[in-house]
Amino acid sequence: xxxxxxxxxxxxxxxxxxxxRSPADVEQSLLSLGPFPGWPILFDHAARHRVTPLFAHRLKxxxxxxxTAFPLDIAERSRLERxxxxxxxxxxxxxxxxxxxxxxxxxxxxxxxxxxxxxLSRICFAAMGQRxxxxxxxxxxxxxxxxxxxxxxxxxxxxxxxxxxxxxxxxARWQILHxxxxxxxxxxxxxxxxxxxxxxxxxxxxxxxxxxxxxxxxFGQHSMLCFSGDALLSYLALHGLLHSWSRLKWLIDYQIxxxxxxxARSTGRAVPDAALAVRVANRLCDNLFGTDPPALETHxxxxxxxxVRTSVKAMADGGAGELEDTRFGTTVKNVSHYLISFRPxxxxxxxxxxxxxxxxxxxxxxGRSSGPFKRVALWIARKAGSASSESK
Numbered sequence: 001x002x003x004x005x006x007x008x009x010x011x012x013x014x015x016x017x018x019x020x021r022s023p024a025d026v027e028q029s030l031l032s033l034g035p036f037p038g039w040p041i042l043f044d045h046a047a048r049h050r051v052t053p054l055f056a057h058r059l060k061x062x063x064x065x066x067x068t069a070f071p072l073d074i075a076e077r078s079r080l081e082r083x084x085x086x087x088x089x090x091x092x093x094x095x096x097x098x099x100x101x102x103x104x105x106x107x108x109x110x111x112x113x114x115x116x117x118x119x120l121s122r123i124c125f126a127a128m129g130q131r132x133x134x135x136x137x138x139x140x141x142x143x144x145x146x147x148x149x150x151x152x153x154x155x156x157x158x159x160x161x162x163x164x165x166x167x168x169x170x171x172a173r174w175q176i177l178h179x180x181x182x183x184x185x186x187x188x189x190x191x192x193x194x195x196x197x198x199x200x201x202x203x204x205x206x207x208x209x210x211x212x213x214x215x216x217x218x219f220g221q222h223s224m225l226c227f228s229g230d231a232l233l234s235y236l237a238l239h240g241l242l243h244s245w246s247r248l249k250w251l252i253d254y255q256i257x258x259x260x261x262x263x264a265r266s267t268g269r270a271v272p273d274a275a276l277a278v279r280v281a282n283r284l285c286d287n288l289f290g291t292d293p294p295a296l297e298t299h300x301x302x303x304x305x306x307x308v309r310t311s312v313k314a315m316a317d318g319g320a321g322e323l324e325d326t327r328f329g330t331t332v333k334n335v336s337h338y339l340i341s342f343r344p345x346x347x348x349x350x351x352x353x354x355x356x357x358x359x360x361x362x363x364x365x366x367g368r369s370s371g372p373f374k375r376v377a378l379w380i381a382r383k384a385g386s387a388s389s390e391s392k
Contacts, residue, residue: 002037004319009294010037011045014058015248016289017256027068032293039076044320049248050132053087056080057130088129091121095128097190098136099222104151111225112138115195115235116253119216119226124256128219132249135191142196149181149194157183157192176202177353198235200353201337203345204273205238212265229265232257234274237281241307241340244314244333245284246323251315255285273341280307287312303339310336
């Protein structure tokens with residue numbers, strides 16, 4: 001069985017966004033791993049990290065690794081050609097739907113901010129088809145939510161989180177714990193996340209400087225507001241850290257933005273609560289993209305070091321499986337949130353969320369939801385069992 005860290009390092013060798021990497025550079029990185037995991041395994045890891053289109057584009061740019069020890073065969077090339085084509089079509093469809101949505105909202109006096117998605121496709125790659133986009137994230141003011149909810153229904157969308165038809169008091173309770181309402185279109189199969197704040201924790205990054213919101217041209221077809229400079233880097237850093245950077249896609253976005261003209265507008269002053277997240281993101285980028293082989297081992301007991309170590313573990317140790325599908329994956333991620341800020345209001349909001357969280361992350365085997373206390377008890381029991389078995 002392939003060591004998941006070796007497979008992860010192999011994926012990194014291909015999709016590393018550092019400029020100027022040649023086939024020989026990638027070949028040397030792969031040779032340093034020892035036994036090559038094989039392209040199918042790297043493909044599975046690319047899918048898990050949501051970087052399959054970038055993986056395919058990079059290998060094509062590298063002439064499918066011809067004249068190296070790791071050439072792709074015809075079947076593998078054909079598979080990746082389909083990935084490239086499908087990703088381009090998916091983003092074109094997403095752009096058309098985004099334009100339909102935003103035009104409707106603007107006609108009714110709502111101008112949303114586009115978070116991630118096609119804005120990052122434009123900023124990071126200046127082309128469609130190199131980034132996986134599965135939904136459309138729009139940020140609105142909280143007082144615009146009811147209007148936008150009606151408008152999306154008029155456009156054929158069905159609200160799935162919270163469920164359509166939920167009583168108003170229950171919907172209000174949802175808004176206390178969650179940052180967005182989620183919709184799906186039954187025909188177009190588009191998913192829209194309508195954000196009324198940036199993060200579930202309502203004490204986190206409450207303000208974004210208006211001077212760091214700009215209009216981005218989306219491939220000459222449409223334009224929308226999005227974050228830039230410190231606001232963009234801070235948002236990406238916090239978003240990634242809140243998910244323990246479990247997908248490489250997010251870190252690649254951050255690194256490319258960091259090196260782009262949009263990142264160059266940064267003054268080095270992160271938005272409130274984001275300074276630690278930015279330090280973690282910068283350290284991860286330096287460790288994973290700036291060294292060959294990547295520095296997957298991190299030492300130290302500072303908050304930055306602990307969060308870097310947790311993030312590398314979330315990225316590299318789970319193999320092709322999602323973080324939430326690994327035992328205690330969600331628990332470790334949620335516990336790490338308490339290191340992001342020590343402000344009482346932030347901790348109170350985080351505790352409130354965790355006490356209400358019924359997500360299932362493999363901590364239970366009976367199929368029933370597990371609250372935080374049950375997760376801790378099961379973790380202790382499992383560790384005690386492991387220690388007992390090791391002593392025999």
